[in-house]
Amino acid sequence: EPEVTQTPSHQVTQMGQEVILRCVPISNHLYFYWYRQILGQKVEFLVSFYNNEISEKSEIFDDQFSVERPDGSNFTLKIRSTKLEDSAMYFCASTGPGQVASPLHFGNGTRLTVT
């Protein structure tokens, strides 16, 4: 069964550094998402992406965050200048071809640790 893959599985970075989290969504999916989960807390929506542009973003997704689909297969989340509070599990998800009646398929996440 096709799956969403995320790399790396664990990333350690120093405060102030830039990080890029990578995702390969399921190949025929058209809608892409990033979520984060701070340890012990709920899964929080960050951003949704369709047709090469952001369709919605949450309050968490401020100017420090950006997303990109640089080619036909990858979907990336960039954090420009990491803060301690960015430490969390980041999940990529995809769905499609329809959005509303299709479940999201999640990757196994990237655990980001900011020191």
Next chain:
Amino acid sequence: SQELEQSPQSLIVQEGKNLTINCTSSKTLYGLYWYKQKYGEGLIFLMMLQKGGEEKSHEKITAKLDEKKQQSSLHITASQPSHAGIYLCGAHNQAGTALIFGKGTTLSVSS
């Protein structure tokens, strides 16, 4: 904004016992999703409900959406250690552009 409340927050049951997890929305649900998460891993899709009164089953797990589409329940029959994990309900936001989640119910099954 829409909020999803899950209860209980955590649950410990003996193997073989039945259990129910609830998910209540502050607004009408347009698509209710149940996921399972093992600690430190991704979310695994279990079931999706869309219509009021709808009920779906897969193996020993049954999910229902009430007629008013504001509450859903997940029922596990004859629980097994493999059922242990975090169960999350999710629903579309009003625009249908994102899925938001409840805080989850942590299930432990003792043998």
